[in-house]
Amino acid sequence: MxxxxxxxxxxxxxxxxxxxxxxxxxxxxxxxxxxxxxxxxxxxxxxxxxxxxxxxxxxxxxxxxxxxxxxxxxxxxxxxxxxxxxxxxxxxxxxxxxxxxxxxxxxxxxxxxxxxxxxxxxxxxxxxxxxxxxxxxxxxxxxxxxxxxxxxxxxxxxxxxxxxxxxxxxxxxxxxxxxxxxxxxxxxxIGDGKGYAGTNGLMAAGQSADAMWQDDNRDVPMTVTLTGMRKGDIGDLSRFQLSAEQKKMTPYYVTLRYRNRGTHTLLPTMQDGVAVSSAGGQRIQPMTFMDFSTPGNGVGDCRSAVAHTRLKPKSSLTMCSVHMMPAGDQPVAVTFKGEGAGAHQFGWRVP
The missing domain is CATH 2.60.40.1240 (Immunoglobulin-like)
Structure with missing residues (x-):
């Protein structure tokens, strides 16, 4: 295997x-x-x-x-x-x-x-x-x-x-x-577990980076900031239908702030570019849930979509995503990969 x-x-x-x-x-x-x-x-x-x-x-x-x-x-x-x-x-x-x-x-x-x-x-x-x-x-x-x-x-x-x-x-x-x-x-x-050089090009939580996102085939410049990450419990998701494999995992909640530096309004789908990199070498994409509208169990503020919301020029929006970590693995970085011309991937050390 x-x-x-x-x-x-x-x-x-x-x-x-x-x-x-x-x-x-x-x-x-x-x-x-x-x-x-x-x-x-x-x-x-x-x-x-x-x-x-x-x-x-x-x-x-x-x-x-x-x-x-x-x-x-x-x-x-x-x-x-x-x-x-x-x-x-x-x-x-x-x-x-x-x-x-x-x-x-x-x-x-x-x-x-x-x-x-x-x-x-x-x-x-x-x-x-x-x-x-x-x-x-x-x-x-x-x-x-x-x-x-x-x-x-x-x-x-x-x-x-x-x-x-x-x-x-x-x-x-x-x-x-x-x-x-x-x-x-x-x-x-290996060694100190930090790659000897420490950051390996990663930012600290709270630092910002320029990015690009696409909406209606238009490239919109943004600033992206990791504002927090916290470990949850699988019981947080008890009201959602999970597979047997998912029930053995641990949820992590990642919060990023996006600022629209362009001139066009954005549909807030930026979580599609967020991932958590693990010590086991996996790139874990966000979970998609049908409804986070009802608060409770610690995840009410961590939505996979923000309904009826648009990110207007010169405005900011904070969004949260849920990433399911396999048993025994651990997060080491949060990454964001944009869309459009000049888009690239960057990341932060896990806070």
Whole structure:
């Protein structure tokens, strides 16, 4: 089971053959001439209980990241990379997983549920080395990343495997995450958990940024300010019909103020551009509810729409949106992406 939201780029090594994960080739292997590996990046390595969902059955595990190494462009110079990882560098994340259930696991791959995220919640792009050619691996790629994990894992046994995650060159990772549909998200800090640089380009709550929004095919300039964010309780939404999965989540209420700097009146639909980025690398859009007109349970002031309202030029409007966070995950940033010419995405650190 591959982690939801992760992007797996297929890698093909020039002149290679073989059978993919755990496969072999017919080419004789050269003596190991790899250079000394780079020092490990400091991170939390606490072992945590988790599940690994295989064919819709949740298997019980204990998992942990055990080593993280930042690679170099040259590590994959013989590899044909997908275009979506251009300008990125590899990070080699080695993880361990122990089978705490009663049945032997066949071809387990819980390493695929791990990824690395930046301080603003941007997830890395996990990739796999497929059809490995041993003659093309004389690089700094760790040995454990040249092969897959164990083919089977009996009860009580522990396996190790490597996940290669591509991240932008000039950004520093902040969090390792493990996500499974049956147990939500687990997270571990890398360094101080702030990406070392701290803000990674994020603003503090209360700061404003210029944006653009469209109404009736007209671009309208705005100023957008995050005024608050608070954690709710699933009981707040008891009068709304929720799915079984949503009932396991936690609502977060995000409030932004919009000021119309243009000359045209705006229909207030700006929540469409709001999202909460999570430690698990997810981008969580606002929930849409049919009616918030009746106050109560703490959400009466957090509306998905403001009926019979328009945002007039030189006027401001404060709006609130509800974002449902999966179990175990946590918000790290609020982002806004505008519409129209010159529109871009910006964000704030979670207050």
């Amino acid at each position: 591959r982690m939801a939201g992760a992007i797996a780029g297929a890698l093909l090594i020039t002149g290679c053959g073989g059978s993919g994960k755990g496969g072999t080739t017919d080419v004789a292997k050269k003596p190991d001439t790899k250079p000394t590996a780079a020092p490990s990046v400091p991170m939390e390595t606490t072992v945590k209980k988790a599940t690994w969902t295989d064919r819709d059955q949740a298997r019980q595990l204990k998992v942990a990241p055990i080593r993280l190494i930042r690679g170099k462009d040259a590590d994959l110079k013989r590899v044909r990379l997908d275009d979506n990882v251009d300008g990125m560098v590899p990070f080699y994340l080695t993880v361990s997983y122990t089978n705490t259930g009663k049945a032997t696991l066949e071809r387990p791959d819980p390493e695929d549920n791990f990824t690395i995220t930046l301080a603003d919640g941007t997830p890395g792009r996990p990739i796999e080395l497929m059809n490995m050619n041993p003659l093309a691996t004389e690089s700094a790629v760790p040995k454990e990343c040249d092969k897959g994990g164990p083919a089977t894992l009996p009860p009580g046994s522990t396996g190790e495997a490597c996940q290669i995650v591509m991240l932008p060159k000039h950004r520093t990772p902040a969090i390792v995450s493990y996500t499974d549909e049956a147990s939500g998200a687990l997270t571990w800090k």
